[in-house]
């Protein structure tokens with residue numbers, strides 16, 4: 001992390017999100033802060049996507065690149081809080097169920113805190129990068145013969161009967177840490193919230209956390225309004241859209257392959273209080289944006305992250321923003337933030353499956369030139 005905060009006295013390095021937003025978080029002088037200096041991730045303008053949504057330039061889309069966190073996903077925001085509080089409470093071991101990123105994050109922060117970490121993941125359904133992280137950070141990894149929902153049920157049972165702290169998003173401190181992303185976006189937009197926010201929804205902790213962050217900022221008078229929240233599930237794992245749990249969720253976006261979200265009610269509340277939507281997108285729509293965003297904006301995120309972007313493109317096509325564009329201009333655009341929740345390098349197998357394979361050539365200029373497609 002090289003980012004520095006400008007202050008009257010000059011600059012100081014980013015201290016991690018607990019120190020940066022301490023007055024808004026449930027920590028005290030007694031809380032030992034476990035941090036990898038997470039947060040302060042870039043909010044990157046996406047000119048290609050903006051033009052795609054409105055060729056007249058009345059829309060500005062920005063991508064919150066949370067894959068830039070230390071373990072490559074937004075899960076670090078919650079984990080710095082959960083691990084600090086577990087340590088404060090004298091816990092020696094943590095446990096979590098995970099579709100991959102929570103386990104990577106828990107394992108890293110447990111290593112930093114000197115705690116034991118146990119992770120339960122669904123066998124065969126987690127991206128290689130995430131599994132390799134949990135292993136390398138030194139967690140005890142159990143591959144459960146079942147899906148994520150089975151893992152989470154097991155973790156809850158472990159929490160009731162064993163001396164371990166649960167660090168899934170049902171841990172209230174996770175949501176507290178994650179809400180800081182909303183504060184950052186407001187800061188990065190010069191003290192204004194966006195008009196709309198688009199994001200993926202899996203276990204629904206993140207949409208809950210963002211809504212809490214925006215709501216607290218509004219209650220404190222730091223902002224005068226809150227964004228319209230638009231969440232997207234995968235079509236094969238869409239319990240909130242259906243209004244019923246999905247027994248066997250299926251999607252290539254493994255981070256949102258969840259059939260019975262823990263924060264279901266809170267997600268619905270965020271949608272309804274903000275006048276937003278929770279809909280779904282197909283795997284084909286997700287993969288199209290996965291490639292398009294990489295090639296057009298130069299940013300890679302894991303497939304689940306692109307559910308929000310795919311949702312944005314989909315609703316824009318049906319005229320979702322039309323009524324809201326009157327009075328807008330390129331100098332006063334409608335601002336839409338999409339959350340890129342996890343880094344594209346997490347899932348190299350998917351990237352290789354989607355993209356053009358390299359061409360093998362002899363080490364000879366003529367041969368390379370012959371195969372080159374310039375211009």
Ligand SMILES: *Cc1c(COP(=O)(O)O)cnc(C)c1O
Nearest residue numbers: 101202203204205206255341342
């Ligand atoms: C965890 C995760 C999600 C889903 O977030 P929820 O809080 O479970 O809704 C989306 N994308 C990525 C990359 C994740 O790791």
